[in-house]
Amino acid sequence: MLKECNILIVGLGLLGGSYARGLAKAGCKQVFAIDLDQEAIRFAKEAGYIRDGRTSGFEPLVQAAQRVVFALYPTALEDWVRRWGHLLRPGCICTDVSGVKAGLVETVQGLLPAGVEFIASHPMAGKEVSGVQNAHLVDFAPANFLITPTDKNTPEGLEFARQLARLLGFAHIRVLSCAEHDRMIGYVSQLTHAIAVSLMCAPGAERFAEYTGDSFRDLTRIARINETMWAELFLWNKENLIGEIDEFATRLETLKQCLKTGDRAGLEAMFRQSTQARAAFDKKEKEE
């Protein structure tokens, strides 16, 4: 049972913090953490999210860990495993929270010592804030938990990821390949963020602030973005994202050509298509 395990969270930011908080609330008594920031450790300990934590001299914590959650940006995760991975003991099972998978997962799996398993996962539960201090704002209840196993993974590894998702209270658990994951994320998450950012970077956009309605606010809410994390995620997945941007730009250009030529039927056809596609989304949501 996961509740009896010694669990180590590496990286006590917003997501690492919300995992620690969720595990503590679920009754896990052996949650430890590593972070560069002493204040994050102090906060999490005082809030009862973790039993203890370290900013340095954490070798004993790593050696004692039975389960590990890497709550780091992709590059930092790779660096950490390269430097400290050898400390992990056989039988330990690790996961992560990264928003990109292809390239990263295989690399991490290759770096870990024999007998240590890495089963990648991605909680689709972000927020436009950061830090363990905001961990209580993260809501897993309506969110998807994605697991992206490779042929290196075992049934035990997969079961750990599922248990973790259930313990944290995610609405849905879905299993897909790293490539499928990154293609899907390129469209539903990264393209939408690229659009919101491009919309919000309009020169003089502020002068329209007093006129905006719900639709504009909804569209640009996600333009408040953690620049370091998102630059990293975009670059890790750039092939997929560039492809999505190109396809989107082509459709927008089609719409523009309808405007230029006064093609009312063409516009109406696009509007009907988008209405039907969106209705299908709503329907699927209701069914779940």
Next chain:
Amino acid sequence: MLKECNILIVGLGLLGGSYARGLAKAGCKQVFAIDLDQEAIRFAKEAGYIRDGRTSGFEPLVQAAQRVVFALYPTALEDWVRRWGHLLRPGCICTDVSGVKAGLVETVQGLLPAGVEFIASHPMAGKEVSGVQNAHLVDFAPANFLITPTDKNTPEGLEFARQLARLLGFAHIRVLSCAEHDRMIGYVSQLTHAIAVSLMCAPGAERFAEYTGDSFRDLTRIARINETMWAELFLWNKENLIGEIDEFATRLETLKQCLKTGDRAGLEAMFRQSTQARAAFDKKEKEE
């Protein structure tokens, strides 16, 4: 006082219906309506939104009207005034609900008989539904009411539009020129709808439905669109909208080039800019 006036609503759709409903709730006892659909008239009368209404033989209603709200699409508004405008009596003041102004307002003003004033306005309170039967879903309370006077308008005309907005309970009343209105609408409303439609028209978008998070749902909610109305609004304002699409596409292309060349600093600069611009929006909202 507006409450004592004989008010005629021309067009009992979603907005016309919600105006009738709002006026009735505010205590107006003399609200009448014209619509092509007998069922709309019957519903509004039964619901207590209007005192009476007609689908034909409505000349006496038009002649008796002291105030008129044209709740029609732009082209239908122009056609109606061309055909029936001569029936309006001197002293009558009219307004509309159209989402585009330049070209339309001057034309309507030119068609009306001497002594009949047309003061254009635009309630920024849409919904992804239509028909008087859904009028109760329209919420004026958080919305902007825009008034776009020309040099043909009088202080009495402007005061009528203000009274109407106050009676219906709009949060803010703003006065701007037709050209300013259309430029602003091209950006905050039409460009966002063009984006949502283009996003939702991705081939096979449905297959990602189970993976979408809040950001995707927010961005595409407005992709469910009344095709006839929006095709009309887009085409009426196509110069502004084409310009906005071009500028947006250029910014998205800049972002894509950062990806292509691996320009992390360039990406982060765009993300910082969008974050700051969006924060300014939030701040302005809170101040109001």
